[in-house]
Amino acid sequence: MSGPLVYTVGMAPGRLFIDGRWEDAACGRTIDVVNPATGERLTTVPDADACDVDRAVAAARASFDNKAWRGMDPSRRERILWNVGELLLKHRDEMAAIISRENGKTLREAAGADVAPAADCFRYYAGWVRKICGETIPVDGPFLNYTLREPVGVVGAIVPWNFPLSIAAWKVAPALACGCSVVLKPSELTPLNALKLAEIAAEAGVPEGVLNVVTGYGPTAGEALALHEDVDKISFTGSIATARKLLQASSVSNLKRLSLELGGKSPNIVFADADREAALKAALWGIFGGKGEVCSAGSRLLVQEEVHDSFLEELAARARKLRVGNPQDPATQMGSQISARQMDRILDYIECGKREGAKLLAGGERDTAGEKARGFFVQPTVFSEVTPAMRIAREEIFGPVVGAIRFRDAEEAVRIANGTIYGLAAAVWTRDVRLAHRMAGEIKAGSVWINTYNGFDSASPFGGYKQSGYGRDLGSYALEQYTNVKSVWVAL
Numbered sequence: 001m002s003g004p005l006v007y008t009v010g011m012a013p014g015r016l017f018i019d020g021r022w023e024d025a026a027c028g029r030t031i032d033v034v035n036p037a038t039g040e041r042l043t044t045v046p047d048a049d050a051c052d053v054d055r056a057v058a059a060a061r062a063s064f065d066n067k068a069w070r071g072m073d074p075s076r077r078e079r080i081l082w083n084v085g086e087l088l089l090k091h092r093d094e095m096a097a098i099i100s101r102e103n104g105k106t107l108r109e110a111a112g113a114d115v116a117p118a119a120d121c122f123r124y125y126a127g128w129v130r131k132i133c134g135e136t137i138p139v140d141g142p143f144l145n146y147t148l149r150e151p152v153g154v155v156g157a158i159v160p161w162n163f164p165l166s167i168a169a170w171k172v173a174p175a176l177a178c179g180c181s182v183v184l185k186p187s188e189l190t191p192l193n194a195l196k197l198a199e200i201a202a203e204a205g206v207p208e209g210v211l212n213v214v215t216g217y218g219p220t221a222g223e224a225l226a227l228h229e230d231v232d233k234i235s236f237t238g239s240i241a242t243a244r245k246l247l248q249a250s251s252v253s254n255l256k257r258l259s260l261e262l263g264g265k266s267p268n269i270v271f272a273d274a275d276r277e278a279a280l281k282a283a284l285w286g287i288f289g290g291k292g293e294v295c296s297a298g299s300r301l302l303v304q305e306e307v308h309d310s311f312l313e314e315l316a317a318r319a320r321k322l323r324v325g326n327p328q329d330p331a332t333q334m335g336s337q338i339s340a341r342q343m344d345r346i347l348d349y350i351e352c353g354k355r356e357g358a359k360l361l362a363g364g365e366r367d368t369a370g371e372k373a374r375g376f377f378v379q380p381t382v383f384s385e386v387t388p389a390m391r392i393a394r395e396e397i398f399g400p401v402v403g404a405i406r407f408r409d410a411e412e413a414v415r416i417a418n419g420t421i422y423g424l425a426a427a428v429w430t431r432d433v434r435l436a437h438r439m440a441g442e443i444k445a446g447s448v449w450i451n452t453y454n455g456f457d458s459a460s461p462f463g464g465y466k467q468s469g470y471g472r473d474l475g476s477y478a479l480e481q482y483t484n485v486k487s488v489w490v491a492l
């Protein structure tokens, strides 16, 4: 068992989790954690700086060097990781409540799209612990040559606020499965679920120092992790701007390896022969699910000209009917944006769309009805007559705003789909199976969904092409990120 658990996450002030102990930041400063649906302060967490990060990295390094985790019998490590998954499910309601309150997404989304996939991710990688192995290689000469897959060492996991728990699990679970020790830096906006995860991991039996959680801001705690000489790898999900800083930090420190999951401007492509009802539902939830703060959101809706107008009319009608409001109310379909800053950014993009000549079909304003005036709500917004050159078609808005672009044929759809710096995901709606597979081959994106949207599974890789990043989370592919391959030669 791990060290003293003096802190149970309710809305009590958070603490750093370092070497199995709950600690304050050395400087004593704190960060307010705000409920974006009400603007109220929920609690505080420590504002860690470089010396706190140093302590966390030292704890991770010590646990790596003393083999407390990587030296443990694999069958035991498997059971512990499985237990993390089980405990996440046991605490599903509490965890979902924490995420909903700090993020503003609905309880249903927090439970279904954060807690459940995070639990599954730990159980999936529990299954890998005893299957990560090298191979024997036939080489010339009197030699036995074999490979070992060894853990890379200390991993810094820097995660965003939008799917705070599931993205943390995408990094922590495979890193632990490979035998690494981890320092997790959650977003300063959503740190509480990460502290609860640390508590659960300790309860499941993850030894002291193997999983540490440091709360703090990106330019302080995050940068200290990125610059640290004793961190072997950073696994990052977040913005392109931050990714550039991480690359610089790696280059001026120890050349630590990076995997980067960045943003997207994903095309959702609807051909005239598509199953209209299924495509409409996906177009709606592909952008308004998670209040549009989803890296794989279908923010560019490409609709073939024959069906364009009627499709958009119906989509706008459904968008206007969405129930936006209190994330804890089970009837609510869309919660609040993460922060005032994010809301303002989204509203700026909406104004930009209006100025650029896009046609506003639904929404387009901040939602201040009733109680919502206290929080950071934006109306579900639909633009049509968007052209690929407009900023709202090129830049990631990260909010509930979809821009529809008309296309004539498959060739034009591919050209538009591939015409951004991003390449995270795409969807194609058609009954023509040959066209569907051709499109899947032509689109430059890490995931292509055919007649579905937002397909995710712990076993299936997720990541980007182009400036949506490199390296893959999930599936067997993620194991590459957390292992080194050693080639051993034995003269016979």
Ligand code: NAD
Residues within 6 Å of the ligand: 158, 159, 160, 161, 162, 163, 167, 185, 186, 187, 188, 216, 217, 218, 219, 221, 222, 223, 226, 237, 238, 239, 240, 241, 242, 243, 245, 246, 261, 262, 263, 264, 294, 295, 396, 398, 424, 464, 468, 469
């Ligand atoms: P962000 O890059 O601002 O922050 C992400 C994390 O990086 C946070 O923990 C933050 O504190 C930290 N950070 C910020 N500056 C840093 C620095 N200088 N050094 C080290 N760490 C630093 O992104 P965000 O606003 O939290 O998240 C939204 C972005 O994440 C969007 O662009 C979105 O598309 C992207 N995202 C991508 C995926 C994916 O899988 N590809 C998933 C979710 C979100």
